[in-house]
Structures are given as C-alpha cells and as structure tokens.
Amino acid sequence: MIAASVPTVREEFKALSPAQFFARYREIAGFSNPTRALYQAIRELVENALDATDSHGILPSVKIIVRQDSENPSHYVITVEDNGIGIPPQHVPQAFGRVLYSSKYVLRQTRGMFGLGVKAAIIYGQLTTGKPVEVITSQPGLKRIYYFKLRIDLQKNQPIILERGSWRKSRDWHGTIVSITIEGDWSRAKQKIIEYIKRTAVITPYANIVFVAPDGVVLFYKRNIEQLPPPSKEVKPHPHGIDLEFLKTLKENKNFKTVKDLLINSFQGVGEKTAIDVLILSSIDPSISPSKLTERDLVRLAETLKAYKRFRAPKADALSPLGREIIKAGLRRIFEPEFVEAITRRPAAYQGHPFIIEVGIAYGGKVPMSSDDGPILLRYANKIPLLYDEKSDVSWKVVSKSNFDWSQYNVSLPAQLIVLTHICSTKIPFKGVGKESVADVPEIEKELRLALREVARKLRIYLSKKIREEEKKRRIIVLARYIPEVARNLAIIASNGKGDKVDGILLEKLSEIIARRTGADPSEIIMVAKQVEVGV
Amino acid sequence: MPSKVDLEVRRRGIKLFQEKFGRLVKRILECKPPTLVIPKRTLTNTIYDERRRLLLLGPEKLRRSFLDVNEAKKFAQTTLMAAIIYEALINNEYPTIRDLYYRGKHTIRYRDIHGKIREENTWDEQRESDAVIRDIEVYLGILREELLILSKEKGKVVGNMRIRSGGDIIDLSKMGHGAYAIEPTPDLIEFIDVDAEFVLVVEKDAVFQQLHRYGFWKKYKSILITSAGQPDRATRRFVRRLSEELKLPVYILTDADPYGWYIYSVFKIGSIALSYESERLATPDAKFIGVSMTDIFGDKNKKPWLSPQEAKNYIIKAKDADIKRAKELLSYIWFQSKAWEKEIKIFLNKKAKLEIEALASKGLRFLADTYIPQKIETGDWIL
Numbered sequence: 001m002i003a004a005s006v007p008t009v010r011e012e013f014k015a016l017s018p019a020q021f022f023a024r025y026r027e028i029a030g031f032s033n034p035t036r037a038l039y040q041a042i043r044e045l046v047e048n049a050l051d052a053t054d055s056h057g058i059l060p061s062v063k064i065i066v067r068q069d070s071e072n073p074s075h076y077v078i079t080v081e082d083n084g085i086g087i088p089p090q091h092v093p094q095a096f097g098r099v100l101y102s103s104k105y106v107l108r109q110t111r112g113m114f115g116l117g118v119k120a121a122i123i124y125g126q127l128t129t130g131k132p133v134e135v136i137t138s139q140p141g142l143k144r145i146y147y148f149k150l151r152i153d154l155q156k157n158q159p160i161i162l163e164r165g166s167w168r169k170s171r172d173w174h175g176t177i178v179s180i181t182i183e184g185d186w187s188r189a190k191q192k193i194i195e196y197i198k199r200t201a202v203i204t205p206y207a208n209i210v211f212v213a214p215d216g217v218v219l220f221y222k223r224n225i226e227q228l229p230p231p232s233k234e235v236k237p238h239p240h241g242i243d244l245e246f247l248k249t250l251k252e253n254k255n256f257k258t259v260k261d262l263l264i265n266s267f268q269g270v271g272e273k274t275a276i277d278v279l280i281l282s283s284i285d286p287s288i289s290p291s292k293l294t295e296r297d298l299v300r301l302a303e304t305l306k307a308y309k310r311f312r313a314p315k316a317d318a319l320s321p322l323g324r325e326i327i328k329a330g331l332r333r334i335f336e337p338e339f340v341e342a343i344t345r346r347p348a349a350y351q352g353h354p355f356i357i358e359v360g361i362a363y364g365g366k367v368p369m370s371s372d373d374g375p376i377l378l379r380y381a382n383k384i385p386l387l388y389d390e391k392s393d394v395s396w397k398v399v400s401k402s403n404f405d406w407s408q409y410n411v412s413l414p415a416q417l418i419v420l421t422h423i424c425s426t427k428i429p430f431k432g433v434g435k436e437s438v439a440d441v442p443e444i445e446k447e448l449r450l451a452l453r454e455v456a457r458k459l460r461i462y463l464s465k466k467i468r469e470e471e472k473k474r475r476i477i478v479l480a481r482y483i484p485e486v487a488r489n490l491a492i493i494a495s496n497g498k499g500d501k502v503d504g505i506l507l508e509k510l511s512e513i514i515a516r517r518t519g520a521d522p523s524e525i526i527m528v529a530k531q532v533e534v535g536v
Numbered sequence: 537m538p539s540k541v542d543l544e545v546r547r548r549g550i551k552l553f554q555e556k557f558g559r560l561v562k563r564i565l566e567c568k569p570p571t572l573v574i575p576k577r578t579l580t581n582t583i584y585d586e587r588r589r590l591l592l593l594g595p596e597k598l599r600r601s602f603l604d605v606n607e608a609k610k611f612a613q614t615t616l617m618a619a620i621i622y623e624a625l626i627n628n629e630y631p632t633i634r635d636l637y638y639r640g641k642h643t644i645r646y647r648d649i650h651g652k653i654r655e656e657n658t659w660d661e662q663r664e665s666d667a668v669i670r671d672i673e674v675y676l677g678i679l680r681e682e683l684l685i686l687s688k689e690k691g692k693v694v695g696n697m698r699i700r701s702g703g704d705i706i707d708l709s710k711m712g713h714g715a716y717a718i719e720p721t722p723d724l725i726e727f728i729d730v731d732a733e734f735v736l737v738v739e740k741d742a743v744f745q746q747l748h749r750y751g752f753w754k755k756y757k758s759i760l761i762t763s764a765g766q767p768d769r770a771t772r773r774f775v776r777r778l779s780e781e782l783k784l785p786v787y788i789l790t791d792a793d794p795y796g797w798y799i800y801s802v803f804k805i806g807s808i809a810l811s812y813e814s815e816r817l818a819t820p821d822a823k824f825i826g827v828s829m830t831d832i833f834g835d836k837n838k839k840p841w842l843s844p845q846e847a848k849n850y851i852i853k854a855k856d857a858d859i860k861r862a863k864e865l866l867s868y869i870w871f872q873s874k875a876w877e878k879e880i881k882i883f884l885n886k887k888a889k890l891e892i893e894a895l896a897s898k899g900l901r902f903l904a905d906t907y908i909p910q911k912i913e914t915g916d917w918i919l
Binding site for chain 1: 553554557558560561564565567568569570602603605608609611612615616618619622623642643644645646647648649656658
C-alpha cells in the first residue's frame with residue numbers, strides 16, 4: 001500500500017533495509033530477468049493504482065503507458081496514472097524511497113504486498129538503468145499538485161530527493177502518476193502483459209483502463225458498471241490462524257498488563273472466558289505479564305490455540321469479494337457472452353483464515369473455444385489474476401472435465417465456455433513462492449465445487465431452454481420450407497384454373513396450421529415460407 | 537385426338553385425384569392438420585386372401601402428416617408427384633416414370649435457423665420418385681398404368697384376336713414372325729373380337745417364338761403370350777383382362793424350378809413386393825400346366841412324360857440357391873396346398889430342375905401337339 005493517510009484505512013509502517021530486502025527478494029518479487037521484470041513492474045504499479053481507487057470508493061480510471069527509451073532500446077519507461085486518493089506530499093519520499101513494513105496486527109485484503117513490490121521495481125530500475133522514479137500526486141481537497149524525482153540510497157535505505165515541486169490545481173484532479181525506467185524486453189513480455197491487462201479488466205468492469213504499448217497498440221476497456229466492490233475492513237487475526245513466530249512478536253507488545261488482556265485484545269473471537277480457558281489449558285497463569293512468558297509457554301499456547309474448538313468462526317469482514325454483478329459485468333465487458341452468471345458464496349474458513357469463493361461462468365458470444373479437458377479458466381486471488389501453473393491450481397482440479405461432469409449441464413467440451421474463480425482471503429494458500437496457483441485446501445475445493453455447480457445449473461437451464469427454442473425453430477423451418485411446394489401442388493389439383501388465388505390461400509392456411517401446432521406466430525411462418533424459393 | 541377409351545381412363549384418373557386430394561385441401565382450408573392415410577407397403581402388411589386367392593395389402597395404414605418433421609418432405613413429394621401426374625392426365629400426355637422423375641426434380645432454397653441459405657432437392661434419385669409413385673397408386677387405389685404412365689414394354693402376344701389401340705385396329709393374327717408388344721397401358725386396349733378357347737402364357741421368349749412359328753395358336757385356337765421372364769405389370773394386367781373380360785382359361789408354362797413356380801404365382805395371386813396391385817393384376821384362375829415334377833419323374837398314379845434316359849439327359853442339378861428358394865416357397869401360405877407341397881417335396885428330394893427348352897428339344901411336335909394339348913385335355917395341372 002502506498003496510500004496511508006485516509007480516514008478509514010490506516011496502516012503502520014516500519015523501516016527495514018531495502019538493499020537487504022531486495023537482495024533477498026529480487027527473484028521472489030519477480031525481477032529475475034528483463035522479460036519478467038517488465039511484466040512484474042507493470043503489475044505492481046497497476047495493482048497499486050487499483051488499490052488507491054476502488055478500496056477508497058473511487059471508480060478507477062487507470063492509464064498505463066509503456067514507452068521504449070529512444071536512447072537505449074532495452075530501457076522502457078512505465079507510466080501508470082490513477083485517479084485515486086493520492087499520497088500526502090510529506091509521505092511521498094518515504095513511500096517511494098524507503099521500504100516500509102506494514103503492521104501484521106491488522107489484516108485486510110489488498111492486492112499489493114504491503115507496498116514492497118513497487119519499491120522492488122524502483123530499485124530494479126535504478127540498478128539496471130540508473131534512472132530515478134518520478135511521482136506526481138495530489139489528494140482530494142488539496143489545492144496543489146506535488147512533483148518528486150527520487151532515487152533510493154540503498155546503503156542507508158533513504159530517499160534522495162533529486163527534484164521536487166508543486167503547482168496549483170487548475171481542476172479538481174486527484175490521484176498519482178508514477179513513472180519508472182527499467183531494463184525490459186517488450187517483445188518477450190508482450191503476450192503475458194497483455195493477458196494480464198485483459199484479465200485485470202475482466203474483474204474491474206467498474207474501471208476505465210487504457211493501455212498504450214511501446215509498439216503503439218492501444219487497449220481500451222470502458223467502464224460498464226458504476227458499482228464498486230464493498231471495501232474490506234481491518235480485523236484482528238483469528239487464533240486458529242497464528243503460529244509460534246507470531247506469538248513471539250506479540251509478546252513484545254508492552255500495552256497490556258496481563259497475558260489474558262493481551263489475548264483478548266489481539267485476537268478476534270476471544271473474550272474473558274475463552275482467554276482464561278485457553279491459558280489454563282496451556283498451564284499459563286492468566287494474570288502474569290506477557291513479558292514473563294517463556295519460550296515453552298509460547299509453544300504450549302500456540303498448540304492450544306490451534307487445537308481449541310470453541311472459538312467463534314473467523315470474521316469475514318476483512319474480505320472484499322467482487323460480488324455477482326461485478327463479475328457478470330466484467331465477463332460481459334470482455335467476452336460479450338450470450339449467457340453469463342456469477343455467484344458469491346457465504347464466507348467460510350480454513351485453518352482459522354476466513355475466505356469467500358466467487359465463481360462466474362460465461363458461455364457463447366465472443367468467448368473463445370476451450371480445450372477438450374475443461375473450460376477456459378480465469379483464476380483470481382484477492383482480485384489479482386493468476387496467470388501461471390493453472391493445471392496445479394485447485395480451481396483447475398474443480399472445473400476440469402475429469403472432476404466435473406459438464407455433459408450433465410448440457411455442455412459438450414470443447415465449448416465456448418469460461419469459468420472465473422475468485423478466492424478472497426486474508427491468507428491465500430498459495431503453492432510455493434511463485435504465488436501463481438492455489439493449493440488443494442479441502443474447504444476451498446468444496447466451496448469452489450458448490451459455487452461451480454450453482455452457476456453451471458443456471459447455464460444448464462439456459463441451454464436446455466435454448467435447445468428447446470432452437471428445436472422449435474428448426475421444426476418451423478423444416479415444415480415451412482415445404483409450404484410453397486405443397487400449396488402450389490395442391491392448388492394445381494384443386495383450382496380448376498384459379499391456381500394463383502388458391503395457392504395463396506393454401507399458403508396462408510398451412511402457415512396458420514403450423515403456427516397453431518408449434519405455438520409460433522403465423523406471420524412469422526408466412527415470412528419463412530415466403531423466403532423459400534422453389535426452383536423450376 | 538385421344539381415343540374414347542383413353543379419354544375415359546383420363547377422366548377417371550382426374551376425378552380420383554380431385555376427390556382424394558380435394559379432401560386434403562378441404563382439411564387445410566378448415567385449418568386442420570393435413571394428413572395422408574396410405575396403406576402400408578411392407579411385407580408384414582401383406583396378407584393372403586384365401587377366399588379370393590390373392591395377395592393383398594393388409595389393414596395397416598401409414599399416417600403421413602405434414603406436421604411431422606420426419607414426414608413433411610415425403611408429404612411434399614407426394615403432393616408434387618400428384619400434381620405432375622394430374623397435369624399429364626389433363627394435357628393428354630403419357631409420361632414415363634423417368635419423365636416424372638425429371639419433371640418433379642427441382643431445388644428448394646430456404647434459410648436455416650442461422651439465416652444461412654440452404655438448398656434441398658425435391659428428390660435426388662429416381663428410386664425416390666418411383667417410391668412416391670407407388671405411394672400414390674396405393675393412396676388412390678389405382679395402378680400407374682391406369683394413370684397412363686408408361687414403362688418399358690416386355691410382354692408379347694399373338695393369336696386370333698383383334699384389338700383397338702390408340703385408334704388403330706390391330707389384328708394379332710397378322711403379326712408375321714413377330715408379335716404385338718403388350719403396351720404399358722393395357723387398359724387402353726379395346727377387345728374387338730376374339731376367336732380363341734384358352735390363353736397359354738409361356739415364361740420363355742424362345743419357346744414362345746418356336747410355338748408361334750409352329751402355328752400352335754392357330755391349330756389350337758388360343759392366345760399365345762410370353763412374359764419373357766418375370767412378368768411386368770402390363771402383361772399381368774393384359775392376362776387378367778383376358779381372363780376376366782373374355783372368360784378365357786389361362787394356362788401357364790414355366791421351367792420346372794422354384795423361379796418358374798414363383799412366376800406362376802405372380803400371375804395368379806400377385807407379388808409380395810407389389811401386393812397392392814394384385815387386386816387389378818392377378819389372375820386367380822390361372823393354372824400351372826407345367827413343367828411339373830411328376831411330368832418328369834411320374835408318381836404312383838401317373839406315367840412320366842420322359843423316359844428315364846431322357847430325364848437323365850435333360851434334368852439339371854439344383855443349386856443351393858434353388859433349394860433355399862424352394863424351402864422359402866413352402867413357407868408361403870399360398871403354396872401350402874397338397875399339390876404344391878408334393879411338387880416341392882419331389883424337387884427337394886430329387887434336387888433336380890428342368891427347363892421348358894428341354895421339352896422342345898425332345899421335339900417341338902411333342903411339346904405343341906402332345907404335351908400341352910393332352911395336359912389341358914386331361915386336366916393335368918396345378919391350381
């Protein structure tokens with residue numbers, strides 16, 4: 001998170017050596033090579049831009065421009081502009097020039113990794129091109145727009161301000177424009193970046209997104225719904241979701257006199273009675289000071305917290321699902337399907353972490369053809385598209401043909417079928433460090449399957465209705481195509497020379513008979529019949 | 537100018553079309569679903585009428601509804617064929633079944649459910665239009681010959697008889713070495729006078745020619761006919777008319793094998809494939825004069841016509857297909873008479889067959905002056 005000073009959302013920051021951090025996390029943060037780095041940098045900036053808008057009740061307008069540096073073709077200038085809440089000017093050097101640590105005492109579902117990613121991008125740019133980062137920002141209500149040109153002193157983990165300035169706003173603009181220069185490889189990264197932008201556009205139908213590529217290609221996704229997903233709230237962690245390390249950090253908190261008070265105030269779902277209960281079970285005197293807790297006390301406490309069955313279920317307030325309408329609008333915006341449906345499941349929990357599953361389905365229209373093995377799958381975790389390792393993701397396991405009988409739902413694969421899965425959680429159970437696929441957690445798998453069944457059932461109803469209607473239409477055409485022939489022939493036998501007149505009457509009567517039988521409109525059938533040409 | 541008979545036949549056909557299809561039109565004008573109720577032309581719907589000794593269509597009916605997507609095309613084809621035949625009758629034409637195929641063959645161009653233009657032919661092969669003609673015959677209860685539809689001529693006739701055909705008077709006793717080809721519209725033939733006591737139908741054209749040159753029909757006051765193998769409809773209709781209208785007894789001479797027997801039964805009771813025609817084509821009184829198995833081998837009451845040496849020379853060993861066919865005939869109810877069972881059992885026992893030509897080679901005189909007249913005289917035939 002870049003944004004810090006908003007009334008409803010406040011996060012605490014703590015310093016850590018960025019050089020240390022980046023040295024350790026360069027690969028993990030996704031900056032292993034120029035191709036990957038270009039993609040990752042765009043991602044970090046776009047996700048920050050969206051977090052600065054939709055989490056704060058603003059309909060996003062995000063513009064992404066990637067330009068090749070004319071002096072050095074392997075350098076790319078990435079500029080991302082949003083219309084978000086902006087950054088207080090006094091925080092800008094810190095926000096971009098110093099790696100910040102966001103408190104883990106509160107949990108809230110956001111896209112970015114506590115603002116670490118964008119700093120990784122800045123450092124990577126600085127290391128590969130030597131170019132500084134430029135930031136232009138203003139907040140709602142401020143009269144001026146602020147401009148900064150910064151670099152990071154890697155040794156001291158301090159921003160170096162190269163230029164700064166401000167000017168009066170001529171219009172009520174607010175938002176942030178960040179521009180960085182990094183070494184990249186557009187031709188190799190292109191496909192992945194465009195796919196990322198497109199998949200982001202699918203779940204942000206409430207955002208206008210413009211993407212200008214270095215080769216001049218422009219993608220524009222126009223907002224088609226004026227509704228934002230409800231913002232998430234901060235919540236305390238649930239006791240089932242913690243570990244020993246977390247308890248050690250907790251112990252350092254000097255605000256509480258007793259262990260009992262510490263527990264009550266640090267977790268959700270823990271009251272006086274429960275706290276005492278848990279502490280007695282862990283053989284800890286509830287009235288001692290947290291600083292008196294030994295290593296062995298902490299181990300026992302951690303075990304008890306994990307095993308204790310009587311906590312209330314974790315709160316889902318921290319989660320921000322997209323909602324049915326937004327998913328539907330998003331699928332419509334990109335694929336113009338003939339059928340679209342979505343569902344948001346009720347909150348559930350695994351290992352003390354609340355989660356919500358959302359599933360969308362789109363069929364026909366401009367939806368591309370799927371493979372034989374399953375529908376086209378669009379996976380999202382906390383509103384971030386997951387592009388890789390699809391086949392090892394729990395979502396694939398659920399939607400693939402081998403585990404889901406699509407034929408039961410009137411779908412025969414391959415089909416023009418998309419399934420969108422969105423997992424919101426304060427902790428997504430990713431497989432490995434790549435964060436591209438979600439692990440087979442039984443609770444999540446079950447929720448995904450229930451959600452998929454529900455939307456697929458609606459698709460089945462739609463398709464069987466469509467099949468019935470097509471059957472009716474086909475029947476009308478089969479019958480109507482012979483009307484002129486039959487009318488003409490019977491008129492020849494019945495007319496005694498008044499052929500044409502009888503012909504016309506018979507044509508109308510036959511149309512009426514077919515209309516009665518098929519429940520169609522006679523005029524519709526006459527129209528079909530009159531389009532038929534009987535060759536001579 | 538068409539003859540009086542011709543016009544009469546046309547008038548009858550036209551009236552039938554107007555009646556039967558007029559009913560259909562009336563239903564349509566009343567907004568009722570149009571349906572053609574047609575007797576089924578299937579083997580299972582073929583029954584043998586023992587009293588009338590005819591193979592007939594059974595009571596099963598096919599309801600061809602225009603509103604049935606599987607029948608709509610057939611329905612349209614039926615009305616199309618009806619209109620074409622109707623117009624030919626009105627216009628004094630004599631179309632062949634091939635003509636009818638071409639006259640009705642055209643393209644229907646329509647849009648499918650996706651709005652794409654598609655084409656369909658009313659019919660593609662003559663097999664299809666021929667089937668529709670048969671449907672119309674059954675639906676109207678009339679033969680295509682009576683609707684003046686032509687087919688190839690096959691049967692021939694000579695004899696002491698004069699007929700009128702197409703306005704000409706033809707003397708069937710003045711055909712030279714040739715014969716009168718029985719026209720495909722035998723109902724247009726008018727019998728003027730006849731001086732004959734019986735009709736002899738010979739399966740083999742070659743034997744017919746020999747008997748004709750020998751003057752058999754003159755000597756024995758008869759009408760001599762050949763079907764040249766399996767009889768066509770015109771020959772069967774012509775024989776039927778001779779039997780029915782002139783009350784002449786009809787004798788049929790075929791090879792002594794299951795195929796010969798079946799040819800006889802087609803003349804007599806009709807064919808399985810076209811049982812709907814029997815009513816107007818079959819000659820229930822036709823008698824199988826030979827060659828019978830007892831003619832060759834004799835039995836306890838009868839001396840064989842051939843000496844053991846001749847029989848040995850002339851008979852041919854039956855093939856597996858003959859045996860199979862003979863067993864099939866045994867299963868047909870109209871072959872389940874004492875005489876026929878005896879005939880077929882001898883065949884199955886001896887596994888031998890004989891062609892009429894063999895009798896002719898014993899001597900034409902023997903065939904013409906001994907075998908045929910004596911068999912007729914002594915009543916040695918199978919019914």
